[in-house]
Every structure is written in structure tokens, then in C-alpha cells.
Amino acid sequence: MKTIQVELAEKRYPIHIGSGLFEKLPQFLEGIGWGRERRLMLVADSHVSPLYAERVLKPLEQAGFTVGQITHPAGEESKSLHTLERLVEDCIRFGLDRSGAVLALGGGVTGDLAGFLAASYMRGIPFIQLPTTLLAHDSSVGGKVGVNHPLGKNMIGAFHQPAMVVFDTDVLKTLPEREILSGCAEVVKHALIWDASFADWLMEHHRQLMALEPEVTAEAIERGCRVKAAVVSQDEKESGIRAILNYGHTIGHALESVSGYGAFTHGEAVAVGMAGAALLGEALGTATEVFPFTRELLAAFRLPTHLSPVWAEEELLAAMKRDKKAKKGAYTFVLPTGIGSVVLQHGVEEAAIREVLARLRGGESR
Amino acid sequence: MKTIQVELAEKRYPIHIGSGLFEKLPQFLEGIGWGRERRLMLVADSHVSPLYAERVLKPLEQAGFTVGQITHPAGEESKSLHTLERLVEDCIRFGLDRSGAVLALGGGVTGDLAGFLAASYMRGIPFIQLPTTLLAHDSSVGGKVGVNHPLGKNMIGAFHQPAMVVFDTDVLKTLPEREILSGCAEVVKHALIWDASFADWLMEHHRQLMALEPEVTAEAIERGCRVKAAVVSQDEKESGIRAILNYGHTIGHALESVSGYGAFTHGEAVAVGMAGAALLGEALGTATEVFPFTRELLAAFRLPTHLSPVWAEEELLAAMKRDKKAKKGAYTFVLPTGIGSVVLQHGVEEAAIREVLARLRGGESR
Numbered sequence: 226m227k228t229i230q231v232e233l234a235e236k237r238y239p240i241h242i243g244s245g246l247f248e249k250l251p252q253f254l255e256g257i258g259w260g261r262e263r264r265l266m267l268v269a270d271s272h273v274s275p276l277y278a279e280r281v282l283k284p285l286e287q288a289g290f291t292v293g294q295i296t297h298p299a300g301e302e303s304k305s306l307h308t309l310e311r312l313v314e315d316c317i318r319f320g321l322d323r324s325g326a327v328l329a330l331g332g333g334v335t336g337d338l339a340g341f342l343a344a345s346y347m348r349g350i351p352f353i354q355l356p357t358t359l360l361a362h363d364s365s366v367g368g369k370v371g372v373n374h375p376l377g378k379n380m381i382g383a384f385h386q387p388a389m390v391v392f393d394t395d396v397l398k399t400l401p402e403r404e405i406l407s408g409c410a411e412v413v414k415h416a417l418i419w420d421a422s423f424a425d426w427l428m429e430h431h432r433q434l435m436a437l438e439p440e441v442t443a444e445a446i447e448r449g450c451r452v453k454a455a456v457v458s459q460d461e462k463e464s465g466i467r468a469i470l471n472y473g474h475t476i477g478h479a480l481e482s483v484s485g486y487g488a489f490t491h492g493e494a495v496a497v498g499m500a501g502a503a504l505l506g507e508a509l510g511t512a513t514e515v516f517p518f519t520r521e522l523l524a525a526f527r528l529p530t531h532l533s534p535v536w537a538e539e540e541l542l543a544a545m546k547r548d549k550k551a552k553k554g555a556y557t558f559v560l561p562t563g564i565g566s567v568v569l570q571h572g573v574e575e576a577a578i579r580e581v582l583a584r585l586r587g588g589e590s591r
Numbered sequence: 592m593k594t595i596q597v598e599l600a601e602k603r604y605p606i607h608i609g610s611g612l613f614e615k616l617p618q619f620l621e622g623i624g625w626g627r628e629r630r631l632m633l634v635a636d637s638h639v640s641p642l643y644a645e646r647v648l649k650p651l652e653q654a655g656f657t658v659g660q661i662t663h664p665a666g667e668e669s670k671s672l673h674t675l676e677r678l679v680e681d682c683i684r685f686g687l688d689r690s691g692a693v694l695a696l697g698g699g700v701t702g703d704l705a706g707f708l709a710a711s712y713m714r715g716i717p718f719i720q721l722p723t724t725l726l727a728h729d730s731s732v733g734g735k736v737g738v739n740h741p742l743g744k745n746m747i748g749a750f751h752q753p754a755m756v757v758f759d760t761d762v763l764k765t766l767p768e769r770e771i772l773s774g775c776a777e778v779v780k781h782a783l784i785w786d787a788s789f790a791d792w793l794m795e796h797h798r799q800l801m802a803l804e805p806e807v808t809a810e811a812i813e814r815g816c817r818v819k820a821a822v823v824s825q826d827e828k829e830s831g832i833r834a835i836l837n838y839g840h841t842i843g844h845a846l847e848s849v850s851g852y853g854a855f856t857h858g859e860a861v862a863v864g865m866a867g868a869a870l871l872g873e874a875l876g877t878a879t880e881v882f883p884f885t886r887e888l889l890a891a892f893r894l895p896t897h898l899s900p901v902w903a904e905e906e907l908l909a910a911m912k913r914d915k916k917a918k919k920g921a922y923t924f925v926l927p928t929g930i931g932s933v934v935l936q937h938g939v940e941e942a943a944i945r946e947v948l949a950r951l952r953g954g955e956s957r
Contacts, residue, residue, distance in 0.1 A: 306672045306673075310672050313742075314740065314742060317740065317742045317746065317913065318742075345711070345749060346746070347745075347746060347748075348745075349828075369714065371711070376683045379714075380712070380713060381675070382711060383715065384714055462715070463714075
């Protein structure tokens with residue numbers, strides 16, 4: 226088992242990574258001082274719940290904890306105020322009070338939704354992240370939780386740090402391949418923004434990671450979490466450096482927004498976005514020769530670096546303008562300065578973005 | 592003009608109290624370092640907006656600020672996730688980004704709703720409270736914001752401290768008398784939990800306060816805010832002493848919940864709750880002889896201390912059990928230890944509460 230301690234201004238919490246860890250949940254809870262009087266509400270989606278809920282419930286109930294259970298429909302559509310209201314109802318009926326806590330078992334959607342439930346229920350109760358996807362290694366660190374608004378992704382939310390993250394690598398194995406590759410995209414992102422040697426290591430080990438070989442998977446999660454934790458601990462509320470974690474997300478979010486969530490996995494959208502950011506960085510002179518390696522690494526993980534002409538340029542630009550990172554309507558991008566380093570760039574000209582979108586559409590980007 | 596500085600762990604903010612202060616809003620904003628590039632969204636309800644919105648908008652727009660405006664329906668029903676979603680939509684369409692801010696102009700409902708909008712919009716932007724009721728002197732200090740769930744009041748929310756509170760005493764004058772008296776109830780509460788000399792002063796000045804005489808009103812608000820600020824600065828997240836601010840609220844919230852919000856003003860419900868807490872304190876021996884003065888002071892402000900038999904005992908008890916202060920299903924009350932001091936009491940026996948509810952119903956309490 227690997228353990229990382231995330232150190233924040235007012236809080237410190239552990240991330241445990243390894244095989245068979247859900248069985249040890251009662252000890253982990255004791256480790257952070259949680260007794261059996263604390264009621265727990267397990268939240269999972271309709272896909273994850275039948276697969277893994279028992280692995281979480283059984284050891285906790287055997288150890289004497291009282292655990293309720295909520296299953297929400299699988300899919301990004303559940304990240305809504307409507308679903309939140311239903312979850313709150315279930316928590317009230319279960320008798321969850323301010324000494325209770327939420328266990329978020331699942332991928333990014335459940336982490337964001339159940340995390341925001343915990344952030345807002347009775348003005349905030351603690352929660353634990355139990356990620357079941359490689360992609361969730363990203364969203365499980367950093368405390369960003371929230372739901373979508375029909376007009377934009379993650380428009381309603383909070384910063385609410387988990388009390389603990391327990392990453393049981395056994396529960397990744399039954400996910401569809403496309404979801405696994407989507408998770409790889411965020412691992413690649415952490416390497417590209419922070420750690421060139423991690424990027425090289427990923428290039429060497431991409432086959433083992435895609436096959437979820439336990440040793441390689443645990444190491445990839447650990448290195449990815451370390452990057453994320455290093456950035457987050459410097460900037461909990463995303464006022465500065467933390468924005469670099471949005472590498473690939475300006476175009477990525479726009480693509481998800483325009484395509485209506487679902488046509489792309491989050492990782493696929495971010496992969497296209499990172500390819501675009503690399504091209505944009507080269508065009509604006511923040512970096513040279515970053516696109517070839519970026520494309521090669523993404524392609525190794527069978528991630529897209531190409532944009533279908535189906536997605537209209539004007540709609541993509543309008544969605545980018547609504548991006549939370551936007552200030553005063555100007556375009557903001559995280560751009561590479563090399564492999565393993567990036568810079569936040571405000572006031573990017575629309576013409577440069579149009580050029581990059583055209584290149585992502587054309588043969589040049591493949 | 593009187594100014595109180597609220598000192599919190601990570602934040603310090605001013606409360607300005609006086610006549611004609613909305614005209615000085617541009618200077619106040621400059622005082623906290625807000626420039627004209629920060630877009631502002633003014634939120635008010637359909638009752639307050641036609642009365643006072645112009646008083647806020649005009650000086651700000653003349654000074655070069657860009658201010659949007661949202662009007663939500665007046666009434667507690669607007670404290671809902673449904674209204675929140677609509678407000679978020681208006682903010683997105685206005686182009687409010689993370690450098691924007693919310694101005695909450697109104698009473699407790701708008702303060703709670705617009706405050707939660709600010710707390711959750713793009714994971715949190717700053718907000719300023721512009722209270723228009725005496726009652727809002729309470730909710731405007733302390734950072735408790737949120738909306739109701741059909742199953743309970745304030746079940747979804749956050750702790751989000753305002754960047755500033757500007758209390759223009761001119762805007763209280765057109766409120767209906769019942770609302771003014773409701774506000775007096777929370778002023779009385781602050782005196783009863785913290786400051787016996789304030790309670791005596793209120794007894795002496797109740798006529799002037801009910802008539803909203805400017806000098807007396809400003810002093811009452813200032814003294815009330817000082818109590819609230821003193822308690823909140825010791826306990827921002829309501830893990831300990833802050834619970835004493837819920838004096839009268841255990842029965843009060845239950846009464847509001849059972850009567851469906853609207854039959855009672857918040858202040859009336861809390862007044863009945865404080866009468867009940869005084870009786871309960873005497874019955875359980877935490878205090879002697881507090882009920883007569885409590886009843887006399889509340890009656891001076893024409894506030895109720897009696898419970899109509901319309902409200903069923905079992906429903907009231909069930910609502911109390913759902914109270915956020917409840918731990919493990921036991922009843923928790925703030926009880927007087929004298930006039931001007933209280934104690935938080937867990938595990939209050941149901942029999943004692945039933946006895947008090949009966950006395951509130953009977954002649955003894957009038």
C-alpha cells in the first residue's frame with residue numbers, strides 16, 4: 226500500500242492506494258478518528274453500485290458502522306440540482322445529521338455530486354472519496370465538487386476537501402476500456418504539466434497501464450496524485466497556479482458542452498484540448514516542438530487528437546467564453562512551455578484559436 | 592455612521608450602520624479594494640426591488656460600476672434549489688465570471704438565497720449584504736447561507752462570509768409592522784443570550800425601537816450585531832458555542848416547519864421558542880425566574896409567547912428531531928442560565944418538552 230499525505234492550510238488528509246483496501250475501511254476510519262456513532266451514507270451510481278457497493282458496506286457493517294445507501298442514475302446527467310435535491314431527501318429520511326458523513330464510491334460524476342452533497346448538506350459534513358476509475362484519481366484530489374447547470378458544466382459547486390481518499394486498485398478492473406483510456410488522459414495531463422520524467426515513464430509503460438497491471442497502475446496513480454496534491458496545496462481555492470490543472474480543459478470543456486456531454490468521455494475531450502493547447506503554444510511561441518510528443522503520447526493511449534467538423538467553431542468559441550477561467554470575456558488558456566511545464570495565458574486572440582481549431586480539424590493534427 | 596469590524600480566522604469584514612449609506616456604496620467598495628472591472632449582480636425580491644433597487648443601482652452606475660439585476664418572488668418559497676438554478680442562469684447570461692460579486696439586497700430570505708448563490712456560483716464568489724429588515728441584522732452576520740428542502744428548513748447551504756455588510760437604516764421604514772416586530776425578536780434574542788444590560792435597555796426603549804427611531808434603531812442593530820459577531824468569531828462553523836444563537840429556534844423552526852412557513856414570521860416562531868426555552872430551563876433547573884421577564888420583554892414587542900392547539904404535538908416533536916442541531920436523534924436545546932446567558936443542553940427528555948408544549952398551549956404561558 227502506498228500512502229500520500231495531502232497538506233493543506235487548515236487540513237491534512239491521507240490518500241491510500243493499493244489492492245484490497247476496501248476491506249480495511251474500518252481501520253482507516255478509526256485512523257482518522259471516526260467512531261461508530263457517525264452515520265455514513267454511501268453514494269454510488271447505478272453502474273457502480275451493483276459491482277462494488279457490497280465491498281464497501283460489508284466490512285463497515287461487520288465492524289458495527291451504520292451505513293445507508295443511495296444509488297443515483299449513471300451518467301453526467303445526474304450532476305444536477307435535481308439529483309442533489311433527491312439525495313438530500315434520502316439523507317434526511319435516513320436520519321443523517323451533522324455528525325454524519327458521505328462516502329462517494331465511483332468515478333468523477335459521483336465524486337463531484339456526492340462531494341457537493343457533503344459540502345452543502347446541513348451546510349457541510351465530511352466525506353470520503355472511494356474512486357472506482359483511473360480518471361477519478363484526478364477529481365478525488367483537490368476538493369472541487371459540484372453539479373452542472375443546463376448552461377454550463379460545474380457552474381454550481383464548492384471547494385470541499387475530503388477527509389480521506391481510499392483507492393482500491395481492484396475495483397478498476399471491470400470498467401469498459403474507453404473509460405480506462407479516459408482516465409489515462411488525466412494521468413498524461415499531470416505528467417505534461419509538471420513532470421517530464423513521468424511523461425517519459427508513461428510512454429514506456431503505456432501498455433501496462435492500459436492493461437491495468439497492478440504495480441504500474443498504483444505507481445501511475447501515486448505519481449498523478451502527487452502532482453495534483455503539490456499544485457492544490459499551493460492554491461486550494463484556484464486563485465493562481467491551480468489553474469494549470471485545467472490544461473486541455475478550455476477546448477475540452479467547450480467540446481463537452483457543445484456535444485451535450487456523452488459524445489466524448491471527459492478524457493477524450495481533454496486529450497483533444499491538450500493537442501490544441503500544444504498547437505496553440507507553438508503558434509504563440511510559448512513552446513517549440515511540444516505537439517509531436519504530445520500527440521505521440523496521447524495516441525499511445527489511443528486518445529483522440531483530432532476534431533470532427535461536426536462541432537461548429539462558433540459554438541465552441543461561445544462555450545469557451547463562458548468558461549469559469551475566463552475573465553472579462555477574454556480567452557484564457559494553459560499553454561505548454563515545454564514537456565512537463567505550462568503557463569497560464571490570459572487574453573489569447575480569437576484568431577489564434579480559430580487557426581488551431583482548423584488545424585485540429587485538418588490532416589495536420591493526426 | 593457606526594462601523595463594526597468582524598474578525599474571523601481568515602477574514603475581516605466591516606459592518607456599516609447608518610442613514611443614507613447606500614449613496615456611499617461606491618466609496619465602500621473602493622474601501623475593500625473592489626474596482627469597476629468587477630461585475631456586480633444585485634439580487635432582491637419582488638417586494639424590495641421596486642422599493643430600494645434604484646437606491647443601490649444609481650450611485651453604483653453613476654460611479655461607473657456594471658450592475659446586473661435579478662428579482663425573485665418574495666417569500667420563503669424562493670429559498671429553493673429551483674430558484675437557485677434560475678438565479679445561476681441569470682448570472683451566466685449576464686456574463687458574471689469568477690471575478691464578479693453578488694449584492695444581496697433584502698431580508699433574511701434574499702440574504703440566505705443570494706448568499707448561497709454567491710457561495711456556490713462557480714464554486715464561490717464574494718458577496719455583500721444590504722439588509723432591508725431589522726431581522727436581517729441577524730442573518731447578515733455569520734455567513735450562514737442556504738436554501739430549504741421540502742423536508743426541512745436550511746437543509747442545503749454553506750458558510751460563506753460576506754465581504755461587507757451595509758445597513759442603511761433609511762430602508763427599514765416602509766416595512767409592515769409585523770415584519771418589524773419579527774426583527775425585534777432576534778434583537779431580543781441577542782440580548783437574552785449574551786447581555787443582560789442590553790435586555791434592560793430594550794425594555795426601556797421598546798417603543799422607540801418599534802417606531803424605528805433612527806438613533807435607537809442604529810444602537811439596537813449595533814448592539815445586536817456585536818453580540819452576533821462576538822459569538823461567530825469564536826466559532827465560525829458552528830461546532831460549539833455558536834449553537835447558542837439558535838436560542839428559541841428548536842421549537843421555533845419546528846413551528847415554522849409544521850405550519851408550512853408563512854403562518855408565523857420567523858421572529859414570531861422564535862419568540863414562542865424563547866418562551867418555551869425559558870419554561871424548559873426553569874423545569875430542568877438551569878435557571879430560575881427567567882420566564883416572567885422573557886414573557887414581559889416579548890410582550891412589550893407584541894410578540895407571541897403562546898402556542899395554538901392547532902399545531903399537533905407529535906408533528907412538532909418529529910420536526911424537532913430533524914433539527915440540524917440534533918445528534919443521534921436526541922433533543923438538543925439552548926437553555927437559559929439567567930437573563931443574558933445560556934447553555935447548550937443535549938439529551939433533553941421528551942417528557943419535559945411535552946410538558947412545556949402543554950404549558951405554552953395553556954393559560955399559564957400568557
